[in-house]
Amino acid sequence: MNTALVTGATSGIGQAVAEVLIARGYRVIGTSRNTSSVADPIPGVEYRDLDLTVPESIKAFVDGIADIEVDVLINNAGESQCGPLEELPIEAVTRLFQLNVFGAIELTQAVLPGMRERGSGKIVMIGSMLASFPLAYRSSYAATKAAIKGFATAARYELKPFGIDITTVEPGSIATGLSARRTKYCGPHSPYLRDFTTVISQLDAKEAVGITAERVALTVLEAIEDKKTLPIYAVGSNAPAVFLAKRLLPRSVLEAFTARAYGLPSKRAAH
Template identity: 40%
Template sequence: MPDSSNSSAEPVSAASGGPPTGARPAGTVLVTGATSGIGLAVARLFVDRGVRVLGTSRNPDDIPLPDRVPGVTYLALDQSDPASVQACAKAAGPVDLLVNNAGHSQGGALEDLPEEHLEQLFRINVLGPVALARAVLPAMRAAGHGRLIFVGSLMAEFPVPFQGSYAASKLALRGFVTALRTEVAPFGIQATLVQPAYYRSAIDRHRAWHTRPDSPYRDRLGVVSARVRAQHQSAADPAEVAERIWRLGRAARMPVVSMIGGNGGTLRFVRRFLPDRVAERLVARRYGL
């Protein structure tokens, strides 16, 4: 689903790219999933603006040359492995800003999703990012400052049929972030959730669509998967999201949720007054059902 700007971040000077008055410049930034899509765009932007960037990849030694950003220090991270998360946090050391971006997607009827794949998705999209945030928080508390930016999806607001597991994982992130904000505020730490629409990334190429040859859902799944692929083929430049994350990282006050791309802010406002059944029909129609 599309989404749009809903940020209360302070404006950043277009000429200098500097922070608004009173904002603390980011020192060290840890960006997960820094080799494609939004994560790659964030790493490039922050390096270009003179920030020390640590970027993660499942296999740093295998990153293709075009996806390596000069100036980024790459760390290994498998978000589905708790030991890997802890090792990454230890290697990173204290960070001023964590951009929890890495994630995975899958599709399929709930009845057809293999349970082990469903559990793996939640380990990657929810438990891994939460564990990494937990690991960096003690140093942030000791320093008296820190920023946590989680990358979610507008699909949490408008779940798409046959992508319920992905939408649920992103909705879970919102719950963690909303509660976390009040927990960490006394220690000078802020957290926010960015909910982008479709932006160019490798997630579509890596998404698995689960079905069975005799599945009663197979034809309708094919319709939705085709619509999703078409959306990704015409997706926007992830540099837009990177710019938003830059502004959020330097905002005097971070919003609870920041939406970007595809008129999502308008949709979210309208959704407040829209009956659930009407919203359900609108999403189904958009995806050909």
């Protein structure tokens, strides 16, 4: 039986991935910051504690899986952060990179030696379409998702000769309730407040009518089981049409279109 490790398996996409993998016959190790309070445990999933922002927690978790042959790693756990670049507290940006990037890289490094020795393995980074289509007030988040994709896309060349596939799944807007958990940094008197509110309310509305986490989980399964793993799998938010537009349209046109679609002005009076 193949063993899969899914970070952040207690809600949204991670929970749906764990469920799909159990149904597919995998042994699934799922993580949570607090396994004693998992609201809706999936039968068969082995829950383990892991807080990717706490170095001691990562070390204890990695030590705890040392004897397990991990065949599949899904780096899913993440925080959704928003705010004008000017006002993002550097501590918050640091936490975001620790969770969305460095923690995932540390786990990847922990499972790679075993995969290399066995000559097989699959690693999936859960990125975001915001890495391919960055948006105002999502700079830190888009940067973490671009970073994780960069690690994966570059390492494909290193890992392929050892029989290991690494890829990125880029979800668009997915109805997981993530909007309610999004961390927001925009002061009440911020010169950006109006545009920030316009953009984030549109994002929240898109998330509410987004595709399901289960649909994303099927794409993750495809990424794991494809004979020829692609570098990127995008799902949701009309991904095929949007990526086609990116290939066909000049960058300046795409940028102007995005700004207009989110109600962003091209100029504001000095403030």
